[in-house]
Amino acid sequence: MSVDQLPLPAAALDDAGRAAAGPYPDWFSKRRRGRSLIVNPLVPAVMVGLPVLVIIAIVIYPTVWMFYHAFHDTNMMSLFTRNWQAVGWDNFALVLSSDRFADSVLHLLRYLLFGACLQVLLGTALAQILYEVVQSNALRIVLLIVMVLPMMLPPSIVGVLWKFLLQADNGAFNHLLIKLGMLAPTDRIEWLDADLALWSLIIADVWQWTALPLLIVYSGRVSLPPAIYEAARVDGASRWLVLRRITLPMLKEIIAIAFIIRFMDAYKFVDKVYVMTAGGPAQRSELPVFIAFQKGIREFQVGEAAAYAIIIFVVAAILITLFLQYLKRVLKAQGIA
Amino acid sequence: MARLELQEICKGFDEPVLDRLSLTVEEGEFFVVVGPSGIGKTTLLRCVAGLEVLDAGRVLIGGTDVTRIPPYRRRVAMTFESYALYPHLTVFENIASPLRARKADRAALERRVGEVARLLRIDQLLDRKPHEISGGQKQRTALGRTLVAEPDIFLLDEPISHLDAKIRHELRRQFHTLEELRRVATIYVTHDYAEALSLGDRIGIMGRGGLEQVGTAREVFQRPTSLFVARHMGQPSINELACELAAEGDAVRAVAGGGSVAFAVAPAHRAALNGGTGRLTVGIRPQHIAVLPEGAAADGRQIVEARVEIFEALGATGVLIAETGGVSLTALTSPDARFEPGQPIRLGLATDSFLYFGADGGRNLHG
Structure with missing residues (x-):
């Protein structure tokens, strides 16, 4: 199919003078999107996953832990005995x-x-x-x-x-x-x-x-x-x-x-x-x-x-x-x- | 209002740039400096403005020696190739800055900026910042900043070189008509010969170390003092033929390309060439080479048989590059003509209009 035979848009320009949407050539609607060049899908998962695990371990977990204990009466003793009580906003007060x-x-x-x-x-x-x-x-x-x-x-x-x-x-x-x-x-x-x-x-x-x-x-x-x-x-x-x-x-x-x-x-x-x-x-x-x-x-x-x-x-x-x-x-x- | 005098000014960086350059620009004169890039045109302006300290020589404005005087007391105004607008200030504040520096009062400042902005047709842009306006408008703002200063000397560094062709023409017209610019001494720097020929009351062609030739547009175009000047005036540029003179009876023939192109030197030029033999360069402007149709009369022209190499139809003109005896010649033709590569043609050379330059140094032999 030569260039001349490509289906051209019927109404080429709208009021604003821009090219109107469609109709487009066949290949445009049939093209496959998101094709990746990486063969093994495990590779991106591992590359992203490892740093995410590290961040969860050293940032997210301690932060959640901190927010949790801000609302409890945790001290050294209760940490060892794993026995702490919820105290609401008392710590902040x-x-x-x-x-x-x-x-x-x-x-x-x-x-x-x-x-x-x-x-x-x-x-x-x-x-x-x-x-x-x-x-x-x-x-x-x-x-x-x-x-x-x-x-x-x-x-x-x-x-x-x-x-x-x-x-x-x-x-x-x-x-x-x-x-x-x-x-x-x-x-x-x-x-x-x-x-x-x-x-x-x-x-x-x-x-x-x-x-x-x-x-x-x-x-x-x-x-x-x-x-x-x-x-x-x-x-x-x-x-x-x-x-x-x-x-x-x-x-x-x-x-x-x-x-x-x-x-x-x-x-x-x-x-x-x-x-x-x-x-x-x-x-x-x-x-x-x-x-x-x-x-x-x-x-x-x-x-x-x-x-x-x-x-x-x-x-x-x-x-x-x-x-x-x-x-x-x-x-x-x-x-x- | 004053004239500008440069007396043997010298300025060098790693190597000498301005070598004992002398020049006088009269009050009301529009002087254009044209030359290839990197030759020192901007340095010349900077020396006049006082942004560079001279190595030797003197700068006089209105008869006063300003060589050792800082820029702001010289009553000069300069536009920069990069426009050098203050990016954080509005167009209004940019134009007003020389007045602010002088602590002009608010009313006078607003009136003057308004006047200049209307003159340059940027009065609807006064609230914008430089990044919100187009290249041509930036250029006008930069020009406005120099105009409000009402200086004795205007220095314009490549003011319209970086704009597209249409705006360039529009602004060129503006430079023709701006009274403020035409009243005082102006030096205008450009690398575009057409701008120079169009605008300059006088034109200086800058070569290595200084001005090769100073004269009116007609003078520098028709009687260039050197091959360098001839080369930089005119588009397409002048044909250069390395020739050898040979006396032949009472005629003198110039022989180029190892003897394959030969033509008689016009009688008017013979005296200047000492009638003798020697090596020289012949300059032929493309408009002095005509393509003769089959069977047309020579009409005093020298006929040369040639072969078409390239033809470019450029709308208003056509540019033909033809080859004869190992020499390439560029000719101006009508754009409607049709030429095929390899096609044999007859060229008529108007030998009366040829220019002859010495082989060493390229001085024009007519003087």
């Missing part, structure tokens, strides 16, 4: 009404505001300085490596390091302040004491993680088209105007992504707390995740710990969903997604 939890939420907010935000702000500023002010490429690379170094250390090691630096009696930090004359030689700042413990944690965290937003924003800045900046130079825009009108708006999404990453990390900020202050003194530097860890692994109050974990999970999920929606909206407005 216990958590939400405890002062310890309320305090830890305030700590978390303070940590987010001064830790995560500061890291993103500092990182953005440093990225801009690195790109605009530092002229030599070699120097830029050296500075970048130096600034990224703290990020390569394990957080627990950073915690130990800063615990040493911030020792009241012979810590390097106090020593430095005395040398600089900002502190009387007989004075001591108790960095890890009740009032300052959370701030010390924040300082250590900013020291370690500012480089991440820096890297993200710097790479975003590098990828902005240079022709735009030349156009701005010909227009006569001042540095400040270029920053405010071109660079920051174009980096907005990148900065938001950097913030989301730091924000999500903030929820699992346990390691430094554990090493530097263990949540103390007097629970003054505790964060919700740390309490969940304490309750579950130390005290084996499994039910209460599960309630903590679920509350944290729900709040984080809501916030991150909001962030992602913001991101989607902005990207859509720019025609990227």
